[in-house]
Amino acid sequence: MPPTLVVELSFKGQSVVFSSDVFQIQLDLSGPEAAEPLSACSALWLSLPFAMKLGRDLHIKGTIDPIALDNAQRISRIWPIWHPGFFHPIDITADRVETPAVPAMRQGTLMLFSGGLDSSHALCHEFLSKGLKVDALTIHGMDYRRWDTARFEALMTKTAPLRAQAINRHYFIASNAAQQMQHHGIPASVGHGFHLFGCLFLFERHYQHGAIAADSPVPIDYVMPWGTNAYINSHYQSQTFHIQTLCNDIDRPAKTRALAAEPSALKSLTFCKQYELRPENCGRCEKCLRTKAGFDFELGFIPPIYLDNSYDFQDILGLNMRSQESRLPILDLMMSAHRNGRMAEYLELAQALRKYDTILSPPARGRWKKRFNRLRKQARHYLAAVRINRLRKRRQIPMQGEQDRTVH
Structure with missing residues (x-):
């Protein structure tokens, strides 16, 4: 010990x-x-x-x-x-x-x-x-x-x-x-x-x-x-x-709406993942893009608090969602889109996240089922071939190629 x-x-x-x-x-x-x-x-x-x-x-x-x-x-x-x-x-x-x-x-x-x-x-x-x-x-x-x-x-x-x-x-x-x-x-x-x-x-x-x-x-x-x-x-x-x-009843996109009403708070915000640019916000890192999406869903515009203020929703869909940690902020954005009537964006985010639901996602289960059935079919063919070979050995039945050679 x-x-x-x-x-x-x-x-x-x-x-x-x-x-x-x-x-x-x-x-x-x-x-x-x-x-x-x-x-x-x-x-x-x-x-x-x-x-x-x-x-x-x-x-x-x-x-x-x-x-x-x-x-x-x-x-x-x-x-x-x-x-x-x-x-x-x-x-x-x-x-x-x-x-x-x-x-x-x-x-x-x-x-x-x-x-x-x-x-x-x-x-x-x-x-x-x-x-x-x-x-x-x-x-x-x-x-x-x-x-x-x-x-x-x-x-x-x-x-x-x-x-x-x-x-x-x-x-x-x-x-x-x-x-x-x-x-x-x-x-x-x-x-x-x-x-x-x-x-x-x-x-x-x-x-x-x-x-x-x-x-x-x-x-x-x-x-x-x-x-x-x-x-x-x-x-x-x-x-x-x-x-x-x-404030554990408020998601991050909703917080952007409240902060927009406080000019001093909005100008003070710093959340960028690019260390060399802190305390400024680069506008292109994962966290900056997610926060831009929050502003867009909640306010309909992006406040000028970024070094690069450009924004395209496709940037959000292109973010890495493979890890659970990276998907959690996207869940907030998905609910913000729904709350603010942005149904097209909501559906795209929901579809992007759905494939990672290992419990309730039918498409994922369907893919695994097809793969399982294919492997099971291959296994059956293999076992059938093994049994036939054993029978031939017992009865000394020549293989097709051997029969051909015997005739000649």
């Missing part, structure tokens, strides 16, 4: 370090207040994917809230079901298991903000539209590489108008956790939830809960669970701090 993974949390000025024999994660904090966590729950969440990936029990040196410990144990039983063989069930312990004392006065929400479509929409929908501001946390080391300060500063410049309107106090964390996870083969699509929530829990002394914008509406979460989803997010909870998921 592999040895237990022991993780220790330490502070070095404005930096928090999580150390073990397989990783060292460093979070460099800046903002209006220093992070003074009440417990070691941040170490618990950040360490979980490493321990599950390695199949090693986990021990946290420090105090863990009993509710958080129970939820972490549940999480360690959930992910191996979603990704068997990649993650493994583990047991989790800590030096002390107790609920820490909570300060009498704490703020309400600390919201994650990246400048992307989901977090910008949640910021507008949940706060700006109600005349409210919220405190926010932005993590440098996920969409933007930890060492790439120039590009990250460009992101801050681009999002400055929206942030001035909707964000009150803004915290920043420069993190190497994503790189550490990648080094151990943990992809960002799975590891980002552990990363984000581990960072949020550093602020449990100052806030009652953290908030994250949903990537997808709940039905999409049931098709394929991301690293953050409506079900798993609720498990990141202790007696003193928990995670709220915002």
Whole structure:
């Protein structure tokens, strides 16, 4: 049995370090207040994917809230079901298991903000539209590489108008956790939830809960669970701090309609997959094209927020849909087309997606049935030939060619 993974949390000025024999994660904090966590729950969440990936029990040196410990144990039983063989069930312990004392006065929400479509929409929908501001946390080391300060500063410049309107106090964390996870083969699509929530829990002394914008509406979460989803997010909870998921009843195309009504938010949007062009939007990558389609279905036009603003629906049909991950955003577009009366596009998208339905797609079953019948027919011919040859050998009946040679 592999040895237990022991993780220790330490502070070095404005930096928090999580150390073990397989990783060292460093979070460099800046903002209006220093992070003074009440417990070691941040170490618990950040360490979980490493321990599950390695199949090693986990021990946290420090105090863990009993509710958080129970939820972490549940999480360690959930992910191996979603990704068997990649993650493994583990047991989790800590030096002390107790609920820490909570300060009498704490703020309400600390919201994650990246400048992307989901977090910008949640910021507008949940706060700006109600005349409210919220405190926010932005993590440098996920969409933007930890060492790439120039590009990250460009992101801050681009999002400055929206942030001035909707964000009150803004915290920043420069993190190497994503790189550490990648080094151990943990992809960002799975590891980002552990990363984000581990960072949020550093602020449990100052806030009652953290908030994250949903990537997808709940039905999409049931098709394929991301690293953050409506079900798993609720498990990141202790007696003193928990995670709220915002706007998980709204799909991405519908979010474009809401953002179009907020000029500062629209100009701040950044979601491009072409890293060298961030924070601008190239207009030609897969994500840019899908977002253009969302604008087209919801608004009937494409706002000038791309380097290349051209658009053709055929570009969407030409996107790779082979993987389940690539099909999920197309499902959103399909429903947006139907919702907005774009029936021709709806039917084309539905037909393109239908062939990947391995349960209910008759064409796929028909193809396999024909192939099966053809193979069965070939097998029958082969077995019949084998039986005839055996009979000939028993009765010493010459083959047709042998009979011909005998006559001559």
